[in-house]
Amino acid sequence: QVRLEESGGGSVQAGGSLRLSCVASGYTNNEMCLGWFRRAPGQERKGVAVTQIRGGGTYYADSVKGRFTISQDDAGDAVYLEMNNLKPEDTAMYYCVHRPWVCYPVSWSLSSDYNAWGQGTLVTVSS
Numbered sequence: 001q002v003r004l005e006e007s008g009g010g011s012v013q014a015g016g017s018l019r020l021s022c023v024a025s026g027y028t029n030n031e032m033c034l035g036w037f038r039r040a041p042g043q044e045r046k047g048v049a050v051t052q053i054r055g056g057g058t059y060y061a062d063s064v065k066g067r068f069t070i071s072q073d074d075a076g077d078a079v080y081l082e083m084n085n086l087k088p089e090d091t092a093m094y095y096c097v098h099r100p101w102v103c104y105p106v107s108w109s110l111s112s113d114y115n116a117w118g119q120g121t122l123v124t125v126s127s
Contacts, residue, residue, distance in 0.1 A: 006096045009121030013127075027098070033101070038094045069081070097111075
């Protein structure tokens with residue numbers, strides 16, 4: 001069973017930066033898609049960014065393009081989300097997600113596409 005452990009959330013002022021980390025364990029298939037979703041208060045979960053482990057596609061929500069960067073470690077079991085120029089509307093619980101095999105360009109932002117979720121880490125951006 002895949003386990004995802006997030007860290008790095010916190011509180012910052014608008015314009016600040018945070019870096020989220022997610023470490024995956026328990027997987028049996030090295031081919032996988034890892035990334036991040038978020039849920040703002042009163043809203044549905046939305047895809048933020050995902051990346052194909054060990055090469056392939058990387059996808060971002062339009063709302064974070066140019067501000068957020070997703071990356072992975074050399075071992076292929078961790079992903080990071082560098083968040084710059086944070087805005088109050090980025091306030092949300094951020095969840096690490098996993099799906100086996102590939103990140104699909106058409107459906108990457110659908111929560112139903114992922115079979116494992118982390119517990120979440122809270123990001124709060126004040127104005």
